[in-house]
Amino acid sequence: MNGALELPGDVKDRIRELQELEKRVEAGEEGARRELRRAVRESTPMVIARCADVSGKSRGMLSEAVSGGRPLIKEALEAKAEAMRSEIAGEDPTPLELLLAEDITNQWLVQEMLGAFYAGQFQRREHKGESEHKGATISGIAFLLKFLLKMQESAHRRYLAAIRELARVRKLQAGAPAVQVNTQVNILGSG
């Protein structure tokens, strides 16, 4: 794990607290929903702000990895990710919608990065292939393929889950009084 790009400990604690409270509400504990409402109200601005910070920097790192150090491609990717994020968030998004839009964009970028890495590996192998022992090349590709395919599958699942989550939040927000959250989120272009 990249130590510099982790959510801070207090944010992780809040997330754990929300998870616990949600479980207590689901278990039918009296008063737990009221407590959860309070926790959501208090935690949301801080969690979203920190996530936006980590997310912006993460997007920068992923774009850099996809571009392979070519500044024009990095810039184009960042612009596309930004356009995607604001289009998904829509007009006047709630902070939660903004976070989910950000999440969807990140997951898309992760897929792009894995795809670029995958293609790059094959290109590199083709280039070096002649001087290598055939057996070693085949076993190397099998190992890498397995690993990358697994990562790509997980990334795709997460991408779809993030889209579903945003759709669900929007659908349910339309039918319920939303939890009032006032927060200012400063989104960095790429970190």
Place this chain on the structure above:
Amino acid sequence: MAWEERGGRLYYYRSVRDGERVKKEYLGRGELAETIAHADETIRRHREERRAQEMAEGEILEDLVAPALEVREAARVLARASIVAAGYHRHRGEYRRERGA
């Protein structure tokens, strides 16, 4: 791949996969066997180096993905908590409005 002693002499054998079975292939002794053994050893070392390099690349990829995973988890928890706080409960994977919530 190994040298095996038979009657005080060393003979070179190599393991070869045949479908699900692994067979031992006899390559004899002497200069030719030594050359083959040396080549096998070079290939084995090359594979190990490649595997180590790929594992290191895999770790770099995991590090790159890790922050996005953390944000994913936070977003997931916050979304679910907000939905439940707003008076819904999960029923067979779907959210339903709680009565009187």
